[in-house]
Amino acid sequence: MIRPSVRLFLIIVAAVLLAGCAAPSTPTPALRTLRLPMGYIPNVQYAPFYMAVERGYFRDEGLTIDFDYSYETDGMQLVGAGELQFTLASGEQVLLARAQGLPVVYVMNWWNDFPVAVVAPASSGIIEPADLAGKRVGIPMLSGASYIGYRALLDAAGLAPDIARLDVIGFTQVEAMLAGTVDAAVVYANNEPFQIEAQGMPVTVILVSDYVPLASNGLVTNEATLQSDPELVRAVLRAVMHGLQDVLADPDTAFEVCTKYVEGLAEADQDVQRKVLDASIRLWSPEPLGVSEPEAWENMAEVLLEMGLVQSPLDVAQAYSNEYLPEP
Numbered sequence: 357m358i359r360p361s362v363r364l365f366l367i368i369v370a371a372v373l374l375a376g377c378a379a380p381s382t383p384t385p386a387l388r389t390l391r392l393p394m395g396y397i398p399n400v401q402y403a404p405f406y407m408a409v410e411r412g413y414f415r416d417e418g419l420t421i422d423f424d425y426s427y428e429t430d431g432m433q434l435v436g437a438g439e440l441q442f443t444l445a446s447g448e449q450v451l452l453a454r455a456q457g458l459p460v461v462y463v464m465n466w467w468n469d470f471p472v473a474v475v476a477p478a479s480s481g482i483i484e485p486a487d488l489a490g491k492r493v494g495i496p497m498l499s500g501a502s503y504i505g506y507r508a509l510l511d512a513a514g515l516a517p518d519i520a521r522l523d524v525i526g527f528t529q530v531e532a533m534l535a536g537t538v539d540a541a542v543v544y545a546n547n548e549p550f551q552i553e554a555q556g557m558p559v560t561v562i563l564v565s566d567y568v569p570l571a572s573n574g575l576v577t578n579e580a581t582l583q584s585d586p587e588l589v590r591a592v593l594r595a596v597m598h599g600l601q602d603v604l605a606d607p608d609t610a611f612e613v614c615t616k617y618v619e620g621l622a623e624a625d626q627d628v629q630r631k632v633l634d635a636s637i638r639l640w641s642p643e644p645l646g647v648s649e650p651e652a653w654e655n656m657a658e659v660l661l662e663m664g665l666v667q668s669p670l671d672v673a674q675a676y677s678n679e680y681l682p683e684p
Contacts, residue, residue, distance in 0.1 A: 385418060387415065387418060387419060387420040388418055388419050388420070389419075389420050389421075389422055390419055390420070390421055390422065390441060390442060390592070391422045391424050391440055392405075392421050392422065392423055392424060392442055392443065392444070393424045393425075393426050393430060393431025393434065393435075393440070393443040393444065394423055394424060394425050394426075394431075394444050395425075395426075395431060395443070395444050395445060395446075395573075396425065397425050398423075398425060398617055398618040398619060399618060399632075400611065400614045400618060400621065400629055400632050400633040400636070401546065401547075401632065401633075401636050402423075402614075402617070403599075403603045403610045403611070403613065403614050403633060403636070404466070404596060404599040404600035404602075404603050404640075405421070405423070405596065405599060406599075406610075406613050406614055406616070406617045407599040407600075407602045407603050407609075407610055407613050408421075408595045408596055408598060408599030408600075408602075409421055409599075409617075410613045410616070411598075411599070411602065413594070413595035413596075413598045413599055414592075414595045416595070417591035417592070417594060417595050418591070419591060419592065419595065423617075431443030431444065431445060431576075432445050432449050432450075432453045432458065432460060432576070433453075433458070435458075435460055435576060435577065435578050436453050436456075436458025436459065436460050436578060437458070438578060438580050441577055441578070441581045441585075441588065442575060442576065442577050442581075442592060443575075443576050444466070444573060444574070444575060444576070445460075445462075445573070445574070445576045446500075446501045446571075446572060446573045446574075447462065447570060447571025447572055447573075447574070447652070447653065447656050448500075448501060448504045448570075448571070448656055448659075448660060448665075449501075450462045450571070450576055450675050450676070451571075451653075451656060451657055451660055451666065451670055451672070451675055452660065452665060452666065454670065454674070454675055455660075455665075455666040455667075455670060458578075459578050459579040459580070460576050460577070460578050460579075460675075461576065461577055461578060461579060461582060461674075461675065461676065461677055462571070462574050462575070462576050462648060462675060462676040462677070463574075463575055463576065463577055463582075463589060463593065463676070463677055463680050463681075464574050464575040464593050464596065464597070464646045464680075464681060465571075465572070465574045465646055465647055465648045465649075465676075466572075466573050466574045466575060466596075466600070466640060466646075467572035467573040467574065467639050467640060468572070468639065468640060468641070468642040468645075469563075469565040469569075469572065469638075469639045469642065470501075470505060470564050470565045470569070470570040470571075470572045470652075471501075471544045471545050471546055471565075471572065471573070471636075471639050472501055472502055472504075472505030472506065472509075472542065472543070472544060472545070472564045473505075473542075473543055473544070473545035473549070473561050473562055473563045473564060474488070474493065474506065474509065474540050474541070474542055474543070474561075474562040475529070475533065475540060475541055475543045475548060475549050475552065475559050475560070475561050475562075476539060476540035476541075476559060476560050476562075477533070477557055477558070477559060477560070478557075478558040478559055478560050479558075480539060480540070480560070482539065482540055482560060482562075483560050483562070484513070484562065485509055485510060485513035485515055485562060485567070486513065486515060486519075488510075488515075488519060488520040488539075488540060489515075489519050489520065490519075490520065490521075491520045491521070491539035491540055492520070492521050492523055492537075492538045492539045492540075493506075493520045493521065493522055493523065493538060493539065493540045493541065493542065494523050494524075494525040494528075494529055494532045494533070494537070494538035494540070494541040494542070495522050495523070495524060495525065495541070495542040496524070496525065496526055496527050496529070496542070497524060497526070498522070498524060501573075502542045502543075502544075503542070504570075504656075504659060504660070504663070504665075505542070505564040505570065506522075506542045506564075507659060507663055508564060508567075508568050508570055508655070508656075508659045509562070509564045509567055509568070511568075511659065511662065512567040512568040513567060520540075523537075523538055525537075525538065525541070529541035529542070529543050529548050529552075530548055530551045530552055530555070533548075533552050533557065533559075534552065534555055534557060545561055545563055545635065545639070546632055546635035546636040546638075546639055547632055547635075549561050550628050550631040550632055550635070551628060554625060554627070554628045565639075568655055569649065569651055569652040569655060570652055570655055570656045570659070571648065571652045571653045571655075571656045571676070572639075572652070574648070575592070575593070575596060577589055582677070582680075586680065589680045590680050590682070593646070593680055593681055593682060594682045597645065597646055597681070597682055600640065600645060600646075601645070603637065603640075604637060604640070604641055607633060607634065607637060610633065611629075611630055611633055614633070644684065645684075646678075646681045647678050647681065648676040648677075648678055650672070650673075653672040653675060653676060654672055656672075657669065657670045657672050
């Protein structure tokens, strides 16, 4: 008869041997890092991307995102040259890049409504584009989405480009409006109007999107990535769209998430910043989410042609695709 102490020893030895024979654990696959140029400083306007990171939607796709807050045109050049797979950019930048031979493709419409607007003091009597006649209008620069949106607004209203005097003021629209050095300013509808009103000046906002639909901000890739790694494109879009849907469903949580990514947000004017997020949500939320509309791209191409920024008509159908969006 085997003594209890010997029996216990044999059981332990057997357990150790069995453990040694067990299948080795599968290592966790390394996450693929993607650098994503944002085109602007950290801001609540990037809430869908912050939410997608915070809730693990990129991680679930095997990805980690490195937010790069560099200039929009820098991102377009890098994606067009194949050095990066993705960037955020506005519709006119996509068309301008393609006119220069860069094979970029817009694959997700993030902003359903073009965000550029003209803001004026409520006491000025400026309530429609025709009221700008003879006025001083401050604009950040004579290029980019602000300038193109302003010109599209005038064109849609049947007004000449020189109806008002344009003063290039950089990104000082708030200060210029409060100081009265301009009568109106070209702004983003979801940003500067709230900052101006917070300083005690009620304003009137003329939205470009009320007069003409234009291709707006979204996610851009390149033809090489679409051909060689279409599943990567679909993975990124699934994560971003999931983040966007979560923001629309729960803006309060989205704002809290933003405080982790936007330095100083917790100490900023919470009322103003929350209004910025809420106004952004209104520009994102018209259905269908993510889908590019042909009319918006055709209008944008026509504006660029009339402004002389492109020299010949563009094949806009090659500039965007709805093929890689997740099913609703």
